Amino acid sequence: LPHDLMTALVHYASTDTTPQQTREEILMTAKVLASRGPCNFLVFGLGHDSLLWKMLNYAGRTAFLEESEDWIRQISEKHPELETHIVEYSTVLTEADQLLEHARSNRKGKCTAVQNLLLSECKLALNGLADELFQVEWDVIMVDAPRGYFPGAPGRMAAIFSAAVMARSRKTGNGTDVFVHDVERPVERSYSEEFLC
Template sequence: MINFGDTIALNKKAQFYYNQGNLKEAIAWCYEVIKYQPDFVEVYEILGSFLQLNGDINAAVRAYIKATEVLLDNGSVYSNLDRSLFDEYGSQIFQLINDNPGQMSFQEYAYITNVVGGKVPGNFLIFGVGKDSLLWLGVNRGGKTLFLEDDKDWLNQVKVGCENSIEAYLVEYGTRVYLWKSLLEEYSQGNDCLWMVLPEKVLFTKWDFILVDAPAGYSEEKPGRMKSIYMAAKLAMESGNTDIFIHDCDREVEDIYSDYFFDKGYLINQVHKLKHYSLKRY
């Protein structure tokens, strides 16, 4: 029986062959690792990248899907992915992660696609527009998908790229990341300083899904997601039956604000930097 340490060694051997430019042998060694350690999530991720480089997109999608399922093997209702969704959207997700390195991972995209795609059509609110806006429109086919964006130039650019097929509204945050502690302290003292002006259409719609992936929060001078996380919580509580996804929870603001405004009992899963909360009204 090969132990976990041996599996790590086999995985390194696959990486060695890749570094030598021998993709065929690298892929073969990944399958050797899987034979002995079928729940080793990293090898599926590596295999997916190797298969993609080798031009076998369908096999790469299957490898990434398996990586996601192993990652989610916690008994939750979302542990198994609907393969038919990825026959339709797998290649599009691959293109997104190629065009947007450092954004969502395949597993994060796959997870949201699986949850939303399994419940459509619905009302889907997204903080932030981007190259993935068309993906979300497709996944929520037949439902209402609405975007909120604070960067006018970026919004116009995305609209052109989407042939003006998206419904999006310009919003203002008026915050900076470095203010996150003082804003949270002020809020905890009874001042609703995190409320933001939103279109009535947003405030009076019952949302089935909310994704917080904006505004920018990667530096102290950027607006940060303090208000978008807070408003997502408020809208979800008003709606009563909502799945909420918050991205970039490896960062302090997203991690602390999501834990503050969503009870940990509502946390369903975390996939890489993505947290999934579910608020249900019984």
């Protein structure tokens, strides 16, 4: 048994902290990772389930994007093997409708579905990510952050838009599978339907 996998099994067998996703949600992602893996897996969010995602993509690249430097430090102390990157969101959940209208009115311009996010002028584009992340063709992307459950939160608008652009701008391979957690919430649902369907 590989050391990293053994460590993950021991971690989950000895903790009271459980992932926020349901068993069915985890299994759905696990099946896609099994069929595509090892692959390039980008996760918006860093949490108690991050080690699980890395191990389900064993021998692949799994990168986590997180808005809180303090949270990155806390998780990295426990799991230094995780690849983490800081991300800054300039959106606020209460602006979701205006941002969606901005994207719709600029669909053929700065908010086009296929573009270089690094150079994008769309208000929803996450172009402040580490340059190396733009060089990767991501096989699977999971949007499980940022926070989107209170009015002042960043919301997942920019993460969903940027995941869609990364998926559609891919030049090789078999496309990109994108998962959005909490898709039953209005913003996650409307942005997923707008940009991922």
